[in-house]
Amino acid sequence: MLAAVCLAAVTAMSKDAIPINEVEANVPPYTLPELLVDAKGRRITTVGGWAGKRKEWMSLIEAHEYGAVPAGLHRGPATVVEMKPDALGGKAVRKRIRVPLTAGPDPVSVDLLVYLPKDAKGPVPAFVGLNFAGNHAAATETDVPLTRGWMPKSAKGAVDNRATDAARGTESEAWPFEKIVERGYAVATAHYADIEADHPEGWKTGLRGAVAPGGANHVFAPGEWGAISAWSWGLSRCFDALAEDAAVDASRIAVIGHSRLGKTAIWAGIRDPRFALVVANQSGEGGAALSKRFFGETVLRINTSFPHWFCGRFKDYNHATDKLPHDAHAVIACVAPRPVYIGSAEEDRWADPKGEYLSGWHASPVYALFGLKGLPQEAQPPVNTSVGGHVGYHIRTGKHDLTGRDWAHYLDFADRHLRR
Numbered sequence: 480m481l482a483a484v485c486l487a488a489v490t491a492m493s494k495d496a497i498p499i500n501e502v503e504a505n506v507p508p509y510t511l512p513e514l515l516v517d518a519k520g521r522r523i524t525t526v527g528g529w530a531g532k533r534k535e536w537m538s539l540i541e542a543h544e545y546g547a548v549p550a551g552l553h554r555g556p557a558t559v560v561e562m563k564p565d566a567l568g569g570k571a572v573r574k575r576i577r578v579p580l581t582a583g584p585d586p587v588s589v590d591l592l593v594y595l596p597k598d599a600k601g602p603v604p605a606f607v608g609l610n611f612a613g614n615h616a617a618a619t620e621t622d623v624p625l626t627r628g629w630m631p632k633s634a635k636g637a638v639d640n641r642a643t644d645a646a647r648g649t650e651s652e653a654w655p656f657e658k659i660v661e662r663g664y665a666v667a668t669a670h671y672a673d674i675e676a677d678h679p680e681g682w683k684t685g686l687r688g689a690v691a692p693g694g695a696n697h698v699f700a701p702g703e704w705g706a707i708s709a710w711s712w713g714l715s716r717c718f719d720a721l722a723e724d725a726a727v728d729a730s731r732i733a734v735i736g737h738s739r740l741g742k743t744a745i746w747a748g749i750r751d752p753r754f755a756l757v758v759a760n761q762s763g764e765g766g767a768a769l770s771k772r773f774f775g776e777t778v779l780r781i782n783t784s785f786p787h788w789f790c791g792r793f794k795d796y797n798h799a800t801d802k803l804p805h806d807a808h809a810v811i812a813c814v815a816p817r818p819v820y821i822g823s824a825e826e827d828r829w830a831d832p833k834g835e836y837l838s839g840w841h842a843s844p845v846y847a848l849f850g851l852k853g854l855p856q857e858a859q860p861p862v863n864t865s866v867g868g869h870v871g872y873h874i875r876t877g878k879h880d881l882t883g884r885d886w887a888h889y890l891d892f893a894d895r896h897l898r899r
């Protein structure tokens with residue numbers, strides 16, 4: 480016990496000793512890999528040429544950062560376990576869908592909370608994303624059941640890593656269901672820890688442990704999936720369940736996420752091309768922020784604080800981001816030609832707002848290949864101003880959070896790209 484306490488203290492100390500830069504003038508020069516140059520050094524100028532290059536980037540991103548999802552995973556069918564015809568004061572139909580992620584009698588499964596606009600004339604576009612503190616925290620309706628599984632300590636109202644009634648509605652600013660439904664979109668969310676609890680041992684009782692050949696004794700190879708890959712795969716299963724609902728237009732489902740779940744949304748969006756639009760809210764390091772740019776959280780720091788998020792090989796770059804074969808601009812470019820929106824917050828220096836913007840800017844030439852506009856210029860726009868074509872961006876005043884102000888931009892962006 481004492482040894483464990485000492486070890487925790489040492490880890491915490493070493494984490495804080497990791498150098499961090501938050502001064503723009505102190506960002507050293509860095510070089511990004513060329514997005515549009517093929518193996519023979521020739522410039523790629525066609526959509527066909529990009530298709531091959533995208534496959535290369537995807538393999539690199541998978542092998543060096545998030546890790547590969549095992550092939551041939553099996554699971555049972557999704558079931559609607561509850562339907563409330565008059566939710567949100569009569570504006571919505573609420574459904575809870577149980578989405579199994581594994582096969583067998585007691586599968587790892589996700590409780591997907593869905594709000595569908597009630598008066599829709601036909602199948603509607605939808606947003607889907609994972610939440611941090613449980614569906615009961617995202618919802619304002621008090622009859623949404625408390626999430627029973629593991630809760631992060633940071634979740635308000637969590638006691639001993641379990642939800643309590645005090646948590647109800649505490650994440651509702653991040654999930655303005657009523658506003659989204661009023662705008663004509665369905666919205667679906669699930670607790671990320673339904674898929675895997677967010678701590679280094681969480682995989683043992685979650686999806687990764689359930690399907691690993693050695694179960695909880697499995698030793699991950701350097702390119703095998705980390706937690707972000709597992710969460711992302713879970714998002715694709717949520718997509719499957721939504722796509723089965725006749726009220727939802729499966730060709731217009733956007734994936735959204737904040738922070739670590741923004742990283743997750745991007746990886747889900749590029750792994751699964753069925754997502755029609757991707758929103759990464761303040762996704763930071765390991766998300767939209769450039770890793771080679773030394774500002775805010777670094778690869779070393781994120782791998783130290785959260786050793787379970789990425790694949791083992793990502794740690795090879797702890798002290799060598801210059802050797803990382805890709806960077807976040809390649810990650811963002813892999814969404815193309817689908818629309819992607821990057822949201823930053825002014826006080827969220829940890830996530831490196833400028834690095835988040837620059838990945839969208841450097842991904843923009845890929846959009847241009849498709850005849851689409853990306854971001855307009857290399858310099859970030861003024862605060863609270865949304866810019867861009869198929870790559871959208873804003874930097875909101877305020878702190879690290881997903882808020883109604885962010886959603887207003889995301890809904891406008893979705894209106895531009897998903898409305899018929």
Ligand code: GTR
Pocket residue numbers: 737738739740762763764776781784
């Ligand atoms: C931080 C982490 C970030 C970000 C954030 C979050 O502690 O350093 O990468 O993901 O957590 O998810 O809120």
